[in-house]
Amino acid sequence: MYVGLNIDPRHIGDLCMTDPITVSIPTALRPQVGDQASVDALGSTVGEVLDTLREQYPEFGERLFKSGNELNRFINVYVNDEDIRFLENLNTSLSPGDEVSIVPAIAGG
Amino acid sequence: MSYVTCLKAKESGVEYPVEPRTICDQDFSPVEVTYDYEAMKGRVTRESIEAGPPSLWRYRDLLPIEGPPRAGFRSGWTPMVPAQRLAERLGVRELWIKDDSANYPTFSYKDRVVSVAMTKACEFGFDTVGCASTGNLAHAVAAHAAASGLRAFVMIPHDLEEGKMVGMTVFGPQVVRINGNYDDVNRLCSQIADKYNWAIVNVNLRPFYTEGAKTHGFEIAEQMGWRLPKHTIVPVAGGTILPKVWKAYREFIGLGLVEDTEPVIHAAQAGGCDPVVKAIQAGDELFHPQKPQTIAKSIAIGNPADGYYVIQVVNESGGSAASASDPQILDAIKLLAETEGIFTEPAGGTTLACAIQLIEAGRIDRDESVCICITGNGLKTLEAMQGQFQHAPVIGAKLAEFDGLIDQINAGATVMPRAAVGA
Numbered sequence: 410m411y412v413g414l415n416i417d418p419r420h421i422g423d424l425c426m427t428d429p430i431t432v433s434i435p436t437a438l439r440p441q442v443g444d445q446a447s448v449d450a451l452g453s454t455v456g457e458v459l460d461t462l463r464e465q466y467p468e469f470g471e472r473l474f475k476s477g478n479e480l481n482r483f484i485n486v487y488v489n490d491e492d493i494r495f496l497e498n499l500n501t502s503l504s505p506g507d508e509v510s511i512v513p514a515i516a517g518g
Numbered sequence: 519m520s521y522v523t524c525l526k527a528k529e530s531g532v533e534y535p536v537e538p539r540t541i542c543d544q545d546f547s548p549v550e551v552t553y554d555y556e557a558m559k560g561r562v563t564r565e566s567i568e569a570g571p572p573s574l575w576r577y578r579d580l581l582p583i584e585g586p587p588r589a590g591f592r593s594g595w596t597p598m599v600p601a602q603r604l605a606e607r608l609g610v611r612e613l614w615i616k617d618d619s620a621n622y623p624t625f626s627y628k629d630r631v632v633s634v635a636m637t638k639a640c641e642f643g644f645d646t647v648g649c650a651s652t653g654n655l656a657h658a659v660a661a662h663a664a665a666s667g668l669r670a671f672v673m674i675p676h677d678l679e680e681g682k683m684v685g686m687t688v689f690g691p692q693v694v695r696i697n698g699n700y701d702d703v704n705r706l707c708s709q710i711a712d713k714y715n716w717a718i719v720n721v722n723l724r725p726f727y728t729e730g731a732k733t734h735g736f737e738i739a740e741q742m743g744w745r746l747p748k749h750t751i752v753p754v755a756g757g758t759i760l761p762k763v764w765k766a767y768r769e770f771i772g773l774g775l776v777e778d779t780e781p782v783i784h785a786a787q788a789g790g791c792d793p794v795v796k797a798i799q800a801g802d803e804l805f806h807p808q809k810p811q812t813i814a815k816s817i818a819i820g821n822p823a824d825g826y827y828v829i830q831v832v833n834e835s836g837g838s839a840a841s842a843s844d845p846q847i848l849d850a851i852k853l854l855a856e857t858e859g860i861f862t863e864p865a866g867g868t869t870l871a872c873a874i875q876l877i878e879a880g881r882i883d884r885d886e887s888v889c890i891c892i893t894g895n896g897l898k899t900l901e902a903m904q905g906q907f908q909h910a911p912v913i914g915a916k917l918a919e920f921d922g923l924i925d926q927i928n929a930g931a932t933v934m935p936r937a938a939v940g941a
Contacts, residue, residue, distance in 0.1 A: 436712045437543050472545065482804060482826065483529075483546035490702065492821065494807050512705050513546050514823035 430458050432509040441469035455486060456499030458509060473511070483514050521558055522582045525549040525725055528827075536582070538642055538722040540711070548824070549725050551582040555772055564744055564775055567736075574630050574733035580769060581634055581733075582726050588640040589662045590633020592622045594733050598741035601890075604857040608877055612887040614747060615854070616738050618894070619862050623665075624685070625895035626816075626863075627734055627759060628658035634730035635719035636662045644717035645669060650707035651720075652700050652755070652816045653682035654894055659719055660689035671716065673703050679815065679901045699810055701821040704756075720756070731759045735766025738889055739776050746770075746781045747889035749837075749882045751873040753865050754785045754794050755817035757824030759893065764831045784881070785832050785839040786872035788812035788864070792841035794825045798832055799839060805829065813844045813902050814864035816894055838881045842871035848906055850874065851896060861896035869893075 429449035434442055442448050442462070450465070452458035456478065463470030475481050478499060486493045487510040493501050503509070525534040527542030527549050534542075534549060541548055562579045570576030574594025575587045597617045605613035618627040632655070639647050648671035649659045656672035663670035670691035675698060687693055696703045711721040719727050739746055746767055752760040764783050771778045787795045790812030797805035805825045810818035822828070832839060842850070851867035854860050862870075873890050876882045896903070913919040 435708075437541065437546065481546055483541065483548075483823070485705070485821070487705070490698075490705075492701075492807060495809070512708055513541050514821075 428505045430503050430507055430509055432458060432462065432511065435511055435513055437513060438469060438472060438511065441472060442466050453503060454497075454499065455488060455493055455501045455503065455509060458503065459486075459499070485512050485514050486510070487512060520582060520584050521553045521555075521562075521579060522584075523552050523554050526552045536584075538717065540708075540722055540724050551725050551729050553580070555769070558773060562773055562775075564740075567740065567775075574633060574730065574737075577733050577736045580729075580736070580766075582729050583634065583637050584641055585637075587633070587637050589636035589666050590629060593629040593633045594621065595737060596620050598738065599858060599860070601858050604854065607853065607857055608874060610877060610882075610884045610888055614738070614742065614887070614889040615858060615860060616734065616741075616889055616891050617860055618734065619860060619866065619892050619896070624654070624657040624661050625898065626654035626658065627731070627891075627893040628654045629662075630733050631655075631727045631730035631758070632658035632662045632719060635717070635723045635727040636666055636668070638723055638726040639668065639717035639719070640666065642717065642723075644715075646671065646714075646716040648672060648707070648710070648716050648718045649720050650674075650700070650704040650718070651686075652818060653678050653686070653898070654816050655720065656686040656691070656693070657682070657689075657898075660686045660691040663691060664689040673707050673710070675700050675703055675815075679899050681898050681900055682815075685898055700819050701807070704819075704821075720758075728758050728762055731762035732766040732769070734759060734891065734893075735763035736770065738763070738891075739767065739770050742887075742889075744776050746776055746779050748779065748886035749782050749784060749876075749888045750891065751784045751786055751869055751876070751882075751888070752891045753817050753869045753893055754787050754825070754828050755819045755822065755865070757794065757822040757826075757828040759891070760785060761824065761827045761831045763891070764835065781835060782837045783831055783835045784837045784872070784876055785828055786869045787839070787841045788814040788817060788847060788868050789841045789843045790814075791818045791820055793820060794822060794828050795839040795841045797825070797829055803829065812847075812864075814847055814868050815899075816863060817865045817868065838876060840872035840875040840879075840881075842868050842875070846871040846874075848903070851903070852906070854892075855896070860892065862892045863894040863896050863899040864902050865894050866892040866896070 429451050433447045450458045450461040527547050529547035530545045532542050572595045599615040601613045601615045621629040646669040647663050649655050650673050660670050672691050673694045676695040711718040717723050770776045791810035793805040793808045807821040810820045847864050847867035850871035
C-alpha cells in the first residue's frame with residue numbers, strides 16, 4: 410500500500426496511525442478508478458493524497474494533472490467544501506476525517 | 519434539422535455527438551456546439567433572418583435545435599436604444615444600450631439561454647429541469663418550465679433579495695436554498711447533474727444553453743443596421759455571455775452579414791467580485807477565485823469556470839477590463855434611469871459604471887461607437903436602492919399647499935435627486 414508513496418519520512422509515523430482520506434470522484438473520472446464513486450488514499454496533504462492515487466491509477470493521474478504538479482485548470486479540488494485555492498493549494502494539510510472532493514469546473518450564472 | 523455538426527471540446531478538440539454533456543471526458547475542458555458554416559452560406563442571409571419572428575428564434579439557423587422551438591416564443595428581440603442623453607452626459611458620439619431588462623417573460627438576458635435549453639430539454643425527453651442560479655436564471659427556468667409543463671428545481675444561495683425570491687416562487691418550482699454562496703450552489707448542482715437524470719440547464723445542457731447568449735450579440739448587430747459597435751461592454755459573472763457575444767460577432771462576420779470592423783470587447787465586474795478583471799489587468803492567463811462581497815448579487819460569482827475564455831476574448835479583441843465599487847454601481851443605476859428611463863439592476867449599474875471608467879481612462883475612444891449590455895431589471899432588486907433617495911414631500915390635498923411646494927422647488931429648497939457621473 411505504501412509502495413511508491415512520495416511522502417516526507419518525518420510523517421511516516423503519523424501516516425501509519427492515520428485513517429485514509431476519502432476522495433470523491435466525479436462521474437467523468439470514475440472509469441479511471443475502477444468505476445468507484447469515491448476512493449480512499451493515504452497522505453498528510455492534498456498533494457500527497459493525489460500522488461497516492463496517481464501511483465495507483467495512472468490514467469486518472471494523467472487527466473487530473475496538466476503536467477508535473479500543475480492541476481488541470483478545468484478541475485477544482487475541495488477539502489470539506491473549501492476550494493484548495495483558498496487554502497494552501499496542493500500543500501493543504503489534511504486531518505483524519507477530512508473529505509477531499511474532485512469536481513469539474515462548471516460555469517453557471 | 520439544423521446546421522449543427524457536433525459537440526467539440528474547446529481544448530482537446532475531441533468530438534462528441536449531440537447529447538447532454540458539459541465537458542470533455544479527456545481533459546475536462548468545456549464542449550461547444552459547432553456548425554457547418556459552409557452549408558449556411560447563401561442560405562442564412564440578412565433577408566432570411568429579417569423574415570423570421572420578432573424573437574430570438576429569428577436566429578434559429580445559428581442555434582442548436584433540431585425541431586421547432588418549444589419555449590421562448592416571445593423572448594429576445596429586446597430594445598436597442600440609441601442613448602443620446604446618456605451619450606451627451608458621458609461625452610461620447612454614439613452610444614447604444616442593448617436593453618435585456620425588457621426581455622420576456624422574466625426581464626433578464628437569461629430568457630435567451632433558457633429558451634434554447636428548454637427546447638433542448640424537450641428534444642432530449644427530460645421531464646425535470648433545474649439550475650444553479652443567482653436569481654435571474656431561476657426566474658427564467660421557473661417561468662419557461664411552467665409554460666412548457668415541465669417540473670423545475672431551482673438551486674440558489676440562501677441570501678437572495680426578497681424580490682428575487684418572489685419572482686421565482688410564483689411560477690411554482692421547487693426552490694432549494696443552499697447555505698453558501700453561488701459557487702457552493704454551482705458545485706452542488708454539478709454533483710446533482712451527475713446523480714439525477716435531470717436537465718440542469720447550466721450544467722448538462724450548458725453547451726446548448728450558452729449558444730442562446732449569442733442572440734444578444736446578433737441583435738446588437740442587426741439592430742444597429744447590420745454593423746458592429748466598435749466597443750461592447752459586457753458584464754462578467756460565470757463568463758457565459760461575453761465570449762458568446764464575441765462568437766456572435768465572428769459568426770456574422772464569417773457569414774458576410776456584417777463587415778469586420780474589428781470590434782473590441784470589454785469586461786465589467788463589481789469591485790467585490792472581480793477575479794477576471796484582476797487577471798486581465800495583471801496580464802495573467804488564469805484568475806484567482808474570490809469570495810464575493812458586492813451588492814451586485816446577480817454577478818457575484820467568485821469562481822467563474824468560463825472566466826478563462828473571457829480573458830482570452832478580451833485580450834484577442836484588444837479590449838480591457840474595469841471593476842466598479844458599490845457606490846459607483848448605485849450612481850450608474852440612477853444615471854441610466856435619469857437619462858434614458860431605464861431601470862437596471864446592480865449588474866447593469868456595474869456595466870455602465872465600468873464603461874464610464876474606460877471612457878475616462880481613454881480605453882474607449884469618445885468618437886467611436888459604444889454598446890453597453892444591460893442584462894437585468896432593477897425592479898427585481900429594489901432592496902439595493904434602499905436609502906438612495908430623499909423621502910418625497912407630503913402635502914395636504916390643497917392647491918395652496920401645492921403652490922407653496924412649487925415655490926420651494928423653484929427656489930431650489932427641495933432638491934430633486936441627481937446622479938453624479940463617474941463619482
